[in-house]
Amino acid sequence: MSQCVGVDVSESMVELYNAKAKSQGFTPEQRAAHVGNLLDPSDASPTALSDAQFSNFDVAGVGAGFHHFDDAHLAAARLAQRLRPDGGVLFILDFVAHEADPDHGATKGVRHHGFTEAQMRDVFERAGVGRGFEFRVMDEDVVFENARGVGKHMTRRVFFARGERA
Numbered sequence: 001m002s003q004c005v006g007v008d009v010s011e012s013m014v015e016l017y018n019a020k021a022k023s024q025g026f027t028p029e030q031r032a033a034h035v036g037n038l039l040d041p042s043d044a045s046p047t048a049l050s051d052a053q054f055s056n057f058d059v060a061g062v063g064a065g066f067h068h069f070d071d072a073h074l075a076a077a078r079l080a081q082r083l084r085p086d087g088g089v090l091f092i093l094d095f096v097a098h099e100a101d102p103d104h105g106a107t108k109g110v111r112h113h114g115f116t117e118a119q120m121r122d123v124f125e126r127a128g129v130g131r132g133f134e135f136r137v138m139d140e141d142v143v144f145e146n147a148r149g150v151g152k153h154m155t156r157r158v159f160f161a162r163g164e165r166a
Helices: 011-023 072-081 117-127
Strands: 002-006 031-035 059-063 089-095 131-137 142-144 154-156 158-164
Touching: 011 031, 059 072, 072 089, 072 117, 089 117, 117 131, 117 158
Parallel strands: 002 031, 059 089
Antiparallel strands: 089 158, 131 158, 142 154
């Protein structure tokens, strides 16, 4: 089964995702999107995500969006809580620490200008998913052409980090 829970996702985007899944022959048990907020510090157990289907995952991850979270430690901890207790894996694919470009339109909503290996290790360990921690930097940079439609190119080095829940 594949579940997709988005951050900052509208109901219409979820409906579109689910309609496309249905048109491709998937049942809701096989592939479905849901809306919920795991990042509200005042709500450790959001009702929208309290069903058993939203826990005990083998793998949970964030792809190229972790730098947008206000509290990286909270985000990792909340995802780690959803993993199966022994050996569930958290992964993060994001940008290596870099200098901020205040004139670049793509900085809107950015809370962190990438992460170092030490920062990621700390995030994973504090979230309880530090066992088997790995941090690998891609060999080549990623170039975003016409980033955010402002005519500038943005070049970033990307890393992949993973760790297991002990």
